[in-house]
Amino acid sequence: MQKIAYLDGAATKAPAAAVTAPDAAERIAAILRARQHQPGALLPILHDVQDALGFVPPDAVPAIARALNLSRAEVHGVISFYHHFRDRPAGRHVLQLCRAEACQAVGADALADHAQRELGCGWHQTSADGAITLEPVYCLGQCAVGPALMAGTELHGGVTPARLDALLSVLRQDDARQASDAATANDEVSR
Numbered sequence: 001m002q003k004i005a006y007l008d009g010a011a012t013k014a015p016a017a018a019v020t021a022p023d024a025a026e027r028i029a030a031i032l033r034a035r036q037h038q039p040g041a042l043l044p045i046l047h048d049v050q051d052a053l054g055f056v057p058p059d060a061v062p063a064i065a066r067a068l069n070l071s072r073a074e075v076h077g078v079i080s081f082y083h084h085f086r087d088r089p090a091g092r093h094v095l096q097l098c099r100a101e102a103c104q105a106v107g108a109d110a111l112a113d114h115a116q117r118e119l120g121c122g123w124h125q126t127s128a129d130g131a132i133t134l135e136p137v138y139c140l141g142q143c144a145v146g147p148a149l150m151a152g153t154e155l156h157g158g159v160t161p162a163r164l165d166a167l168l169s170v171l172r173q174d175d176a177r178q179a180s181d182a183a184t185a186n187d188e189v190s191r
């Protein structure tokens, strides 16, 4: 598998605190205060909320609608129109498979079938162990080296089913190592 590049920015994992972040409402309120008077504020607000929490919580929709003087249905419509936005927390890793034409021509459909079988989940769903969320994406700018995928912030090209399996294995080993490190740290604290 050709690893193309590491992109700058966020780590590959969804924020672990996303599900129960106690300050979620405050963070959303701060985003609204900063953005609500800007023209075309809805998309930037949704991006900011997802960046902050890992997803756009459904119970944030009324506050966003109120701040922008929109209906809840309008806000919900935009969230569901764009594949990028999630309405529930992602798994510890997000795997985005390119579904666009150039990748399809070199095996992206078979790769997608394999990924769904291997993870036991469909698009926008997370494997039962909570490790990996599978998302479609429409061109990663790597059309010459398809099929392409993005694992967290890391781009991969020339991905075959076997190479995907190897990548999944690395992600799971990484999880196991982190869980073991956390358990060791807890043991040391409780001694």
Ligand code: FES
Pocket: 098, 099, 100, 101, 102, 103, 104, 138, 139, 140, 141, 142, 143, 144, 146, 148
């Ligand atoms: S079509 Fe897949 S990266 Fe462009």
